[in-house]
Amino acid sequence: MKRKHLLGLCGALLLLLALAVGCTRPDEQAQPALRVFVAASLTDVLTEIAEAYEQETGRQIEFNFASSGALAQQITAANAADVFISASERWMDHIETAGRLQPGTRGTILHNQLVVVANPASPYAPLDDASALCGLDLRFLSIGDPAHVPAGRYAQAWLESVDCDRGASLWAQLQPKLLPAPDVRAALTQVEGRSDIVGIVYRTDYLARAETFRLLYAVPLTEGPSIQYAAASLAEANDPEGAAAFLAYLHAPEAQQRFSAHGFLIPEQP
Secondary structure: OHHHHHHHHHHHHHHHHHHHHHHOOHHHOOOOOEEEEEEHHHHHHHHHHHHHHHHHHOOOEEEEEEOHHHHHHHHHHOOOOOEEEEOOHHHHHHHHHOOOEOOOOOEEEEEEOEEEEEOOOOOOOOOOOHHHHHHOOOOEEEEEOOOOOHHHHHHHHHHHHOEOHHHOEHHHHHHHHEEEEOOHHHHHHHHHHOOOEEEEEEHHHHHHOHHHOEEEEEOOOOOOOOEEEEEEEEOOOOOHHHHHHHHHHHOOHHHHHHHHHOOOEOOOOO
């Protein structure tokens, strides 16, 4: 008798559960994570911003951090992302030319600055100006691979603008000593590992671990290339509305404050 009563109770519970599930509206059901492809130099700050966003909205963010060039190639190869945040307008142009951006969603969200850094155990002292790099006796120069990494491309452009003896550029002088890295974080790791390597990286990556490196030179904004981070929703996004909401959040005061705290420069509002 008790067994029949127990079975009846279980059946009733299962029926109620089935009714509850059946009555749940589609927008109340758990949504898949929003897929965001992000330049590696934004790893720390975007992870922090995503935690706040998830707490406020309940929406999960799934990041893929890598060099902007590698991410652009992944996006053109497959529909695997909802949002793309690039450290280079060039790679965002590449995606737009391929017809993979959601029209009207592209915008510049941040700026950055280049710095020259060394290992604290190195013999290199802070430099007064860029031309002092011409006489620096270093074994290797560590930058992101200019072919794929925006930080490396920016570094090359700046080095090409610095003149050394007899009209040769600093880039021509240092190119034989080039030690390309797959992303800007890897370039820093190379500098950290050896005292005879000098690196050119983003100011924000240096600030994240300033105690680990020696700052040799901060490239003035008026002398260095314009470093812009572009963000957009992708045309084949699984969740266009979710992508738009996250992009809007990146322009909200809380996210902007976090960007500033990490050393990024906020574009002036039009």
